[in-house]
Structure formats: structure tokens, C-alpha cells
Amino acid sequence: MALNRVSFQKAVRTYPVVASTVVVLAAVLMLWGAGAAGPAQWIASLYTLGIVAVTGVGMVRDIKRGHYGLDILAVIAMLATVAVGEYLASLIIVLMLSGGEALEDYAAGRAKGELDALLDRAPQIAHRLPDDADTGGTPKPGRELAEDIPATEVCVGETLLIKPSEVVPVDGVLLSAAASFDESSLTGESIPVARTAGEAVMSGSVNGTQAVRIRATATTADSQYQRIVALVRDAAASRAPVVRLADRFAIPFTLVSLLIAGIAWAVSGDPVRFAEVLVLATPCPLLIAAPVAFMGGMSRSARHGIIVKGGATLEQLATARTAAFDKTGTLTYGRPELVSVNAQPGFSAEELLGLAASAEQYSSHVLAASVLAAAEERGLPVSPADTAQEVATNGVEALIHGQTVRVGKRRFIEEVDPSAGSVDLSPGQMVVYLSVDGRFAGSLILSDTARPNAAATLDRLRSLGIRDTVMLTGDGQVTANSIAAAVGISDVHAELLPEDKVNAVAALELRPVIMVGDGVNDAPVLAAADVGIAMGARGSTAASESADAVIVADDISKVATAMDISKRTLRVALGSIWLGIALSLVLMLVAAFGFIPAVAGALTQELVDLATILNALRALHGKTLFRRADKPATVASAPIPGSV
Numbered sequence: 001m002a003l004n005r006v007s008f009q010k011a012v013r014t015y016p017v018v019a020s021t022v023v024v025l026a027a028v029l030m031l032w033g034a035g036a037a038g039p040a041q042w043i044a045s046l047y048t049l050g051i052v053a054v055t056g057v058g059m060v061r062d063i064k065r066g067h068y069g070l071d072i073l074a075v076i077a078m079l080a081t082v083a084v085g086e087y088l089a090s091l092i093i094v095l096m097l098s099g100g101e102a103l104e105d106y107a108a109g110r111a112k113g114e115l116d117a118l119l120d121r122a123p124q125i126a127h128r129l130p131d132d133a134d135t136g137g138t139p140k141p142g143r144e145l146a147e148d149i150p151a152t153e154v155c156v157g158e159t160l161l162i163k164p165s166e167v168v169p170v171d172g173v174l175l176s177a178a179a180s181f182d183e184s185s186l187t188g189e190s191i192p193v194a195r196t197a198g199e200a201v202m203s204g205s206v207n208g209t210q211a212v213r214i215r216a217t218a219t220t221a222d223s224q225y226q227r228i229v230a231l232v233r234d235a236a237a238s239r240a241p242v243v244r245l246a247d248r249f250a251i252p253f254t255l256v257s258l259l260i261a262g263i264a265w266a267v268s269g270d271p272v273r274f275a276e277v278l279v280l281a282t283p284c285p286l287l288i289a290a291p292v293a294f295m296g297g298m299s300r301s302a303r304h305g306i307i308v309k310g311g312a313t314l315e316q317l318a319t320a321r322t323a324a325f326d327k328t329g330t331l332t333y334g335r336p337e338l339v340s341v342n343a344q345p346g347f348s349a350e351e352l353l354g355l356a357a358s359a360e361q362y363s364s365h366v367l368a369a370s371v372l373a374a375a376e377e378r379g380l381p382v383s384p385a386d387t388a389q390e391v392a393t394n395g396v397e398a399l400i401h402g403q404t405v406r407v408g409k410r411r412f413i414e415e416v417d418p419s420a421g422s423v424d425l426s427p428g429q430m431v432v433y434l435s436v437d438g439r440f441a442g443s444l445i446l447s448d449t450a451r452p453n454a455a456a457t458l459d460r461l462r463s464l465g466i467r468d469t470v471m472l473t474g475d476g477q478v479t480a481n482s483i484a485a486a487v488g489i490s491d492v493h494a495e496l497l498p499e500d501k502v503n504a505v506a507a508l509e510l511r512p513v514i515m516v517g518d519g520v521n522d523a524p525v526l527a528a529a530d531v532g533i534a535m536g537a538r539g540s541t542a543a544s545e546s547a548d549a550v551i552v553a554d555d556i557s558k559v560a561t562a563m564d565i566s567k568r569t570l571r572v573a574l575g576s577i578w579l580g581i582a583l584s585l586v587l588m589l590v591a592a593f594g595f596i597p598a599v600a601g602a603l604t605q606e607l608v609d610l611a612t613i614l615n616a617l618r619a620l621h622g623k624t625l626f627r628r629a630d631k632p633a634t635v636a637s638a639p640i641p642g643s644v
Contacts, residue, residue: 017051017098023052025091032088036269044087051094073254073281080261080275089279089598096606123169123203123225126151127161129213133405136218151220162207170203171223172214174514181210242519249577257281257588264592273594279601280587280608289612291575296619297569305552306562313548316531317566321510323458323559324525326517327473327480330455330556331487334366334518336446338374339429343442352442354380356434359407362388367432368396370446371407393474393497395433402522406435409474413440429487430479453557454487460560464567468510468640472501472525501525516559533559572619580612 024047031040059071070095074097081090127146146161151169154160160173162168168181180192183205192208195201201214204225220226221544221579261277292313301308303342308314328334341349357375361382375382385398395408406413413420413433420440423431432444458469470491493504505513515522515529526532527546534547535554551558587604590596596604601635 015098018095019118021047021051021091021095023096025095028088028091042083044091044415045082048078048082048090048094051098052082071255072250073278076258077275077278077281080271080278084272084275084598086272086275086279086598089275089602092599092602093279096602096609111499116296123167123220125149126154126169127163128154128163129159140340154216154219156216156218160214161211162214163211164209166207166208168201168203168205168207168214168225169223170220171205171218172201172216173294174199174201174212174214176210176212176214179210179212182206182208193299213332241398249581253281253581256585260585260588260592264609268594270594272598273592276591276594276596276598276601277588279598280591280596280605281584288609289580289616290573292613292616293569293573293576293619296572296617297565300620301549301562301565304558304561304565305555306558306565307550307552308562308566309548309550313531314566314569316512317514317549317563318570320512320514320531322465322470322508322513323461324469324470324472324505324513324515324529325489325517326506326522327471327475327483328430328448329366329518330516331452331471331483331489332448334448335450336367336370336430338370339445341444342423344440347436347441350378350380351432353378353444354382355400355403355405355436355441356407356432358385358400359388359405361385362398363390363396363407367430367446371432371444404437407432409433412505425476426482428479428482430475448483450483450486451556453555457557457560458488460557461563464560464563466514466563468508470508472496472504472505473513486520496523498522502528514559514563516556533562569619572593572616576612576616577616580608583608583611608613 028040028044202222261274265274277510298308343352360371395414413435416438417440429447435439471489477494484492512530514531516533518535523546532547534550
């Protein structure tokens with residue numbers, strides 16, 4: 001009982017106009033039933049005129065700003081019913097309009113269930129183990145000495161206990177021998193993922209049936225799940241396309257409704273006909289259908305591991321005509337394998353790789369991670385640098401053991417030694433150049449392969465309406481051309497700086513333009529495109545924040561899934577609007593001949609609202625594309641090939 005009373009009080013506070021209208025309507029009905037029709041009419045009419053005055057103030061402000069909304073029609077309908085003495089109908093219209101907000105909130109709550117689930121599952125508590133706790137193997141009952149602390153207090157390097165079926169509070173590395181985690185809320189993959197000791201564990205994933213230990217590699221603020229939560233909050237707050245879609249129909253619908261009502265009055269000579277028609281022209285279907293559909297589309301996207309930041313993104317995605325892609329980490333795995341080391345005279349292959357790794361540890365580029373991994377696999381030491389500086393889009397310069405080492409693109413090395421020669425590459429290969437103390441020292445050849453489902457994804461995008469596919473990359477022309485040929489892209493722009501990518505996107509003619517990328521260097525072009533899609537929230541924070549949508553899983557096929565969902569969402573939103581308009585027009589024409597009294601018309605319009613909302617909720621469901629995630633092939637480590 002107490003809970004129901006609290007819920008009722010909350011509802012009254014949230015929707016005061018609905019509550020007051022219900023009270024006034026009840027009082028009017030009691031007076032009317034007692035034979036006091038006069039007082040009942042006065043109370044209803046004065047209350048309705050008060051609502052008209054409040055609504056009218058906002059309407060006038062909007063008109064002064066050049067915004068002609070659907071509230072014009074609602075105000076005219078309320079005034080008309082008061083003027084002809086249909087006071088019960090006027091109260092029902094007020095209740096319908098004020099209740100529309102509550103109805104929209106309820107429907108939107110249903111639609112954004114997946115978004116709310118992500119927010120509600122945000123971990124609050126972490127079980128911290130003491131520094132001297134045994135961190136090996138699987139914990140045994142009775143041995144846990146964990147201290148419960150707020151998840152926000154976890155520090156990098158601390159050991160945490162994750163109990164069975166618990167949500168991982170922060171990103172970490174698995175210390176136990178093996179474990180299984182459910183990552184479906186993050187990636188959309190329903191099959192649990194097996195992890196072994198030393199592998200990364202994402203915050204927000206759910207532990208399996210056995211307690212395990214992890215070492216925190218990030219705080220909650222910097223962890224995967226909190227990034228997603230922040231994106232979801234932005235998405236839930238976005239309402240941009242709702243206004244645009246409603247406004248497209250506002251003036252035509254208002255004019256047609258007034259025309260039908262005016263003709264009915266003129267032909268019949270009865271002003272009541274005017275009110276009876278306008279009662280059925282109230283704009284709730286137009287105002288409610290679009291937000292519910294778009295929220296449903298965003299929720300469905302989240303279910304498949306795609307965080308869309310707003311309904312406007314869905315609308316742009318649905319009508320996109322060009323798709324541009326970065327190469328490394330997007331069309332390819334972004335984890336190149338070392339093929340060979342080409343050392344110049346005076347340097348050995350091991351020395352060259354060790355110097356490259358020592359410098360690359362200060363770089364955020366994906367090739368840097370590959371160079372470091374190659375050195376680690378071969379047991380080569382990585383030395384700290386006295387100074388290090390990353391030159392964006394070019395490479396790294398570091399002072400290591402008194403030697404100035406440059407690692408990066410050919411033009412970066414040619415700045416200190418113009419004799420740095422080009423290297424012949426096979427398809428899919430890329431090169432990293434090195435100089436030591438201003439002298440060209442050699443190069444590292446790495447190979448990165450196209451994702452096996454990249455070509456199929458591009459084909460699917462074309463079937464969804466994409467007319468142009470483009471590659472924008474900072475890599476060399478030969479490497480870019482080989483990957484482009486493998487995935488079916490003919491328009492290739494290589495050796496681009498970040499500003500070049502922005503200019504290239506701006507020059508594309510078929511719009512809207514989708515840009516898909518994953519790295520720090522992609523952040524500017526993701527922000528500049530009509531729709532920026534970041535691959536993997538676990539990647540660059542800058543890219544994720546600049547993008548309009550983030551694909552949590554490392555799966556390029558989700559780009560096609562996102563576009564498919566957006567197209568269905570827009571179809572459902574527009575279909576719901578047209579359904580509301582069609583039903584309203586038919587009913588208005590019937591009312592124009594005097595067959596629907598004002599009160600009955602006001603109640604019938606509620607059924608129209610219900611029909612459009614139920615139709616809009618269809619955006620939550622639909623056929624799913626590309627069920628299989630893109631799984632990278634494992635490549636066995638190999639010794640360093642001999643120098644050339």
C-alpha cells in the first residue's frame with residue numbers, strides 16, 4: 001500500500017496537468033450527473049481556457065522564432081469546443097494532450113529497455129584483495145580476504161575478486177588460469193567468451209560460474225563499460241529528429257484539418273461541425289510516434305553492440321549514400337605481423353627491432369603495438385628512453401642510450417637522411433622505417449590482412465543504398481590498393497594526413513557520408529563526416545567521443561547492421577506518422593458529415609494514438625544481419641627473418 005501511495009504521489013508530481021485535468025473532469029461529471037450542467041460547463045470552459053493560455057504563450061514564442069508547430073492545431077481545437085459548448089470534449093482534449101507526454105514516456109520506456117539495462121547494470125561494488133594475496137589459480141571458498149569498496153575507488157594495479165555471475169567493475173587482466181565471461185550486453189554476442197590467464201577482461205562483462213581474480217588495468221572512469229554508459233546517456237537524451245519529423249508534417253496537416261473543418265461548417269451551417277472535425281485532428285500521433293520509434297531503434301542497436309548517440313544519427317544512416325573507411329584496424333584486423341627486418345650495414349636485425357620497439361613504446365599507433373609484440377615474442381629487451389616525442393601521423397623520435405632513434409614513415413626518416421630508399425612490398429604489406437643518429441638504419445616489413453567479412457559487409461551496404469565506397473588511409477598507395485582490391489573498393493585515397501581525410505570527406509558528392517575508423521588519427525574525420533562510426537569502444541577514446549555511433553565489438557559487419565536497423569527505424573517512424581494522419585483524415589471526413597459527436601471523437605482519437613504508438617514500437621524488432629562476429633585468425637610467432 002505504501003509503495004502504491006508513493007508511486008501515485010510521484011506520478012502526480014511528474015504530470016501535474018494530467019492530475020489536475022482528471023480532478024476537474026471528475027468534478028464536472030459529478031455536477032453534470034447532479035443536473036448542474038451550467039456550473040459544470042463554466043468550470044470546464046474556464047479550466048480549458050487556462051490551459052489554452054499557458055499553451056498559447058509557448059506557441060507564440062515558437063512562432064516568433066519561425067517555428068510553426070502542431071500545438072497551433074491543438075489550441076484551435078480546444079477553443080472551438082469551448083466556443084460551441086462541447087465542454088466535455090474540451091476536457092478530453094486537454095487530458096489527451098497532457099496525457100500524451102505520460103503516454104510517450106511509457107512507450108519510450110518500453111522502447112529504450114536495452115539502453116536502461118546497460119545503465120542499470122553499471123557495477124557499483126568491487127571486491128579488493130590485499131597486495132600479498134595469492135593471485136594464481138582459481139580462488140577456493142574460504143580463502144577470499146576481499147574488502148568491499150565502491151567501484152570508483154579501484155586503482156590501477158589492484159587485485160580484484162570477481163564472484164560467480166558478478167559484473168566485472170573495471171577493465172583488467174585475468175590472473176586465474178581460465179574463466180568464461182558473458183559479453184552479450186557489450187558486444188551483442190550471446191555465446192560466453194573463454195579467457196585464459198593474461199588476457200584482457202572487459203568491465204561490464206559477467207563472470208561465469210567460478211570466482212576468479214583480475215588485476216585492474218584502468219579505473220572505472222577509464223574503463224570500457226563507463227565509456228559505453230556515457231555514450232548511452234548521450235543517446236537517451238537526444239531528441240533532435242523528433243522535432244524535424246513532426247515539423248515536416250505540422251503545417252500541411254494543420255492546413256488540411258482546418259480546410260476540412262471549415263468546409264464542414266460552411267456546408268452544414270453548424271459551427272459544431274467545425275469543432276467535431278478538429279477534435280479528431282489533434283496532433284498526438286505525430287508528436288509521439290517519432291520519438292518512440294527512434295528510441296526503439298537506438299535500443300535495438302544497443303542490443304547488437306552498437307551504441308548510437310542520437311536519433312539524428314539513425315536518420316542520417318538510413319539515407320546515407322557514401323561509405324568511407326579507414327584501412328588499418330577497420331577493413332583489416334589492425335594487428336600486423338612482422339614479416340622481415342631489413343637492416344642496413346652496421347646494424348643487426350635484433351638490434352634494429354629492439355631499437356624500434358624501445359621507441360614505439362611511446363606511440364599510440366597500431367603498428368607500434370605490433371612492433372612491441374614482435375620484440376616481446378622474440379625476447380628482445382625494450383629500453384626506456386631519456387626523451388621521447390610522437391609526431392602525429394609520422395612516427396616517434398626518442399633518445400635511447402644516447403642515440404637519437406626515429407621510427408615511422410619514409411618521409412619522416414627522409415627529413416634526417418634523404419637517402420632512405422623505398423621498399424618493394426607484396427599485397428597487404430606495410431613498412432616502418434628507422435634512422436639512428438640521423439642515418440637511415442633499415443626497415444621493418446609487416447603484413448596485415450583484410451577481414452574475411454569486409455567484402456561481404458560492403459556488398460551488404462550497397463544493397464542497403466550505399467552508392468559509393470571509399471578508402472581513406474595514411475598508409476602507402478601500394479598497401480592501400482591491395483587491401484582495397486581484396487574488399488571491393490575502387491576509390492582509394494592513400495598517404496593522407498588527418499586534415500587530408502577531412503578534406504576528402506568534404507569533397508565527396510553523394511551525401512550523407514558515413515565514415516568508419518578506429519584510431520586517434522580518425523577522430524577529426526569522424527567528427528567531420530555526416531555519420532562517424534568508431535570501431536570498438538575499447539580503442540581510441542578520442543575516436544569514440546568524436547563519432548556519432550560506436551561499435552563495441554571488433555566486427556565490421558556491425559556497420560551494415562547499424563544501417564539496416566536505422567532504415568527500419570525510419571520506415572517505422574514515418575509509417576506510424578502516416579498511419580496517424582490517415583486514420584485522423586478518415587475520421588475527420590466522417591465527422592464532417594455529422595456522424596461522430598465531439599465527445600465520441602475525442603475518445604476515438606485516443607485509439608488513434610494507441611495504434612500509432614503500438615506501430616512505432618515495432619522499431620524494437622526486426623531481422624538481424626550478420627550473426628557471426630569477425631574472428632581474427634591466430635598467427636604463430638616466428639623467429640626474426642634474416643636481415644637483407
